[in-house]
Amino acid sequence: MTSARSADTAPRPGTGTGPAGAPEAGRPEDADPREATPRPEATGYPEGTGCPEAAGRPADVDRLERLFGDAGDPANPVGRNAVLAADDRAGMLAAGEDLLTRFGLNAHFVPRDLGGRFEQLDDLVRVMRAVYRRDPCLGLGYGAGSFMAAVNVWTAGSTGQRERLAGRLLSGGRAACAYHELDHGNDFTRAGLTALPGPDGRLRLNGRKEVVANLRRAETVVLFARTDPAHGSRSHSQLLFDTADLPAAAVRHLDRYPTVGMRGVQLGGIEFTDCPVPDDSVVGRPGQGVETALRSFQLTRVALPGMTIGLLDTALRTALRGARGRTLYGGRAADLPLSRTILAETFADLLLADTFTTVAARAAHTAPAQAGVYASAVKSFVPTVLIRAVQRLSELLGSQFYLRAGEQPLFQKLLRDVQPSAFGHASRVSCQSALLAQLPLTARRGWRADTADPLPADTFRAGRPLPPLRFADLAVSAAGRDPLARSLVVATASAAPDDPLAGSGRAWCARLAELTADASGLAPTLIGPDAPPYAFGLTARWTGVLAASACLNTWWNRPAEAAGSAADPAVTLAVLHRLGSHLDHHREPLPPRLAEPLYAELGRRLDAGLTFDLDRRPTGA
Amino acid sequence: MTELTTQTAQPTAAELVDWLRDRVAAQTGRPAEEIDADVPLNDYGLDSVYVFGLCAEIEDQYGIEVEPTVMWDNTSLAPLAEALLTLIAAR
Numbered sequence: 001m002t003s004a005r006s007a008d009t010a011p012r013p014g015t016g017t018g019p020a021g022a023p024e025a026g027r028p029e030d031a032d033p034r035e036a037t038p039r040p041e042a043t044g045y046p047e048g049t050g051c052p053e054a055a056g057r058p059a060d061v062d063r064l065e066r067l068f069g070d071a072g073d074p075a076n077p078v079g080r081n082a083v084l085a086a087d088d089r090a091g092m093l094a095a096g097e098d099l100l101t102r103f104g105l106n107a108h109f110v111p112r113d114l115g116g117r118f119e120q121l122d123d124l125v126r127v128m129r130a131v132y133r134r135d136p137c138l139g140l141g142y143g144a145g146s147f148m149a150a151v152n153v154w155t156a157g158s159t160g161q162r163e164r165l166a167g168r169l170l171s172g173g174r175a176a177c178a179y180h181e182l183d184h185g186n187d188f189t190r191a192g193l194t195a196l197p198g199p200d201g202r203l204r205l206n207g208r209k210e211v212v213a214n215l216r217r218a219e220t221v222v223l224f225a226r227t228d229p230a231h232g233s234r235s236h237s238q239l240l241f242d243t244a245d246l247p248a249a250a251v252r253h254l255d256r257y258p259t260v261g262m263r264g265v266q267l268g269g270i271e272f273t274d275c276p277v278p279d280d281s282v283v284g285r286p287g288q289g290v291e292t293a294l295r296s297f298q299l300t301r302v303a304l305p306g307m308t309i310g311l312l313d314t315a316l317r318t319a320l321r322g323a324r325g326r327t328l329y330g331g332r333a334a335d336l337p338l339s340r341t342i343l344a345e346t347f348a349d350l351l352l353a354d355t356f357t358t359v360a361a362r363a364a365h366t367a368p369a370q371a372g373v374y375a376s377a378v379k380s381f382v383p384t385v386l387i388r389a390v391q392r393l394s395e396l397l398g399s400q401f402y403l404r405a406g407e408q409p410l411f412q413k414l415l416r417d418v419q420p421s422a423f424g425h426a427s428r429v430s431c432q433s434a435l436l437a438q439l440p441l442t443a444r445r446g447w448r449a450d451t452a453d454p455l456p457a458d459t460f461r462a463g464r465p466l467p468p469l470r471f472a473d474l475a476v477s478a479a480g481r482d483p484l485a486r487s488l489v490v491a492t493a494s495a496a497p498d499d500p501l502a503g504s505g506r507a508w509c510a511r512l513a514e515l516t517a518d519a520s521g522l523a524p525t526l527i528g529p530d531a532p533p534y535a536f537g538l539t540a541r542w543t544g545v546l547a548a549s550a551c552l553n554t555w556w557n558r559p560a561e562a563a564g565s566a567a568d569p570a571v572t573l574a575v576l577h578r579l580g581s582h583l584d585h586h587r588e589p590l591p592p593r594l595a596e597p598l599y600a601e602l603g604r605r606l607d608a609g610l611t612f613d614l615d616r617r618p619t620g621a
Numbered sequence: 622m623t624e625l626t627t628q629t630a631q632p633t634a635a636e637l638v639d640w641l642r643d644r645v646a647a648q649t650g651r652p653a654e655e656i657d658a659d660v661p662l663n664d665y666g667l668d669s670v671y672v673f674g675l676c677a678e679i680e681d682q683y684g685i686e687v688e689p690t691v692m693w694d695n696t697s698l699a700p701l702a703e704a705l706l707t708l709i710a711a712r
Contacts, residue, residue: 232693
């Protein structure tokens with residue numbers, strides 16, 4: 001594949017868009033022998049578009065998959081039995097942590113200019129998704145926590161701080177991201193832990209942080225502290241320090257917080273009493289903390305839901321195996337019409353979540369100033385889709401799900417592990433609040449601007465390289481601009497009359513027009529934390545438009561090699577049908593003409609050992 | 622930054638404060654005479670992400686780019702007007 005970084009805007013849909021004669025994507029040199037498996041028949045989604053040979057990341061994912069091996073092998077030290085045993089004792093899977101250290105997972109959190117391998121946000125999600133497929137606790141407890149801490153420093157830290165943290169992570173160390181205080185939840189602007197100058201002028205910590213992953217065992221901490229007693233958005237700062245540099249007598253670790261899900265993740269608390277910190281600890285300028293958090297967490301709000309798709313991947317595989325192995329009413333449970341529908345709908349939910357997060361992750365590169373809106377939209381919507389999907393699969397399994405035998409204990413763990421995605425890092429409501437603050441402005445300014453630019457087309461082409469991620473361009477406010485919604489309008493207007501998705505495009509444009517009218521009139525007094533449910537509902541409608549634009553434009557920008565049998569739009573139609581269901585537009589089950597191709601593809605991928613996401617990579621999960 | 626701009630002449634500090642006071646009143650649902658130019662906007666519930674809309678109104682009115690952080694750095698209307706006058710003069 002060529003590495004042209006075209007910044008062209010979305011081309012005319014329905015006319016074929018990929019480079020003529022482009023080779024089939026996604027065949028890394030060191031492909032797994034399972035790659036020799038004949039490819040299942042394509043079903044219409046942009047098959048293989050998520051295998052960007054140019055970016056070189058499928059090789060990383062495939063290498064990680066090979067290290068993890070066959071999850072079903074009872075002798076595998078990182079297999080299913082070992083994961084469940086670790087969960088039973090509420091511990092991290094030590095063999096899994098060793099494996100990830102050998103693999104060099106932390107390098108994927110460190111930007112390339114600091115010696116790491118982090119370049120594209122969607123590639124980081126790919127790698128982490130492979131971890132979540134095996135054990136979500138490993139994903140969150142080994143990896144994601146360090147990345148959450150690190151983005152603060154990559155965004156606002158000095159060169160020295162960035163190099164120091166990069167060195168820590170590249171040598172296999174951990175960083176804890178200490179924001180949370182139980183009294184303030186996601187409202188971190190009220191954080192009460194203080195870092196104020198003592199008699200000698202050095203900052204001294206007083207207060208507590210609670211329910212923070214790896215707080216006890218992380219060598220390095222990014223701590224969010226109040227550095228000014230005044231109210232306002234310039235009263236907090238991040239501090240970066242090594243725990244070894246603190247006087248032990250001023251630090252008290254609190255008891256670990258036991259949890260229902262993600263039981264292995266070590267959630268700790270810490271209490272400081274007049275604890276001095278090294279002089280160069282403040283990240284960025286004093287008082288810049290809220291700004292840094294709002295900017296840097298845009299990346300993690302997209303990445304975490306994207307990683308958690310790996311959890312649903314394994315839940316779906318586990319449920320499908322269970323339903324196939326179960327005989328009911330003289331046949332396989334999986335073959336009952338209701339079962340087929342639930343399985344197909346869950347598959348479509350997974351593809352919906354993947355398409356939306358992938359586009360949002362890539363938009364962080366192509367429209368960094370608007371990444372905040374897309375991150376809040378993803379984090380407010382995708383975890384709910386994932387949780388509902390796992391819940392529905394548990395209904396499919398019925399009493400089997402309840403038994404501690406066979407593969408089902410793994411499913412039970414996944415059902416527990418998926419829960420914190422709803423509130424961890426940023427809750428649905430806090431993300432909707434963030435969207436609400438920008439909604440009337442976007443309605444007045446962005447959606448009515450007939451000449452505004454859509455996103456560059458490569459945003460929707462998962463196999464294409466992206467411009468470098470510029471942390472400095474992440475902005476606290478999208479300033480009312482919404483190029484992803486604009487992409488929906490522009491692409492729909494230029495869709496060929498006989499394009500099978502043109503009707504969907506027009507319907508979503510009509511919804512955007514209704515939303516523009518409703519949101520433009522929203523009183524500014526109704527967008528604060530005490531906003532009524534109606535106002536929050538508007539943000540859900542906005543999120544729906546964005547997700548629809550992501551799905552439609554991914555279809556319209558599918559690579560030329562996806563033509564032929566992949567020109568069948570059934571999968572995109574199914575994904576949009578599910579989107580409508582999640583937004584309460586309707587309560588219809590997926591019609592058989594859309595469900596059956598998905599159900600057939602699901603079985604083919606299970607038999608071929610392929611993931612259920614857009615990438616379709618080999619997996620031993 | 623100028624899609625909806627109706628660019629106005631350089632205002633005086635007093636004119637700018639008066640205009641801002643009206644906008645803050647509209648944003649917060651309070652009478653304009655209650656808005657004190659030396660009281661932090663935070664006290665009226667305008668802080669953090671809730672200044673974004675006011676930023677856009679200033680941008681559209683005066684044809685300038687206003688980072689929301691300008692409003693975090695200048696927490697009441699009097700210093701905010703000073704900061705904005707510099708931006709307006711430089712447009």
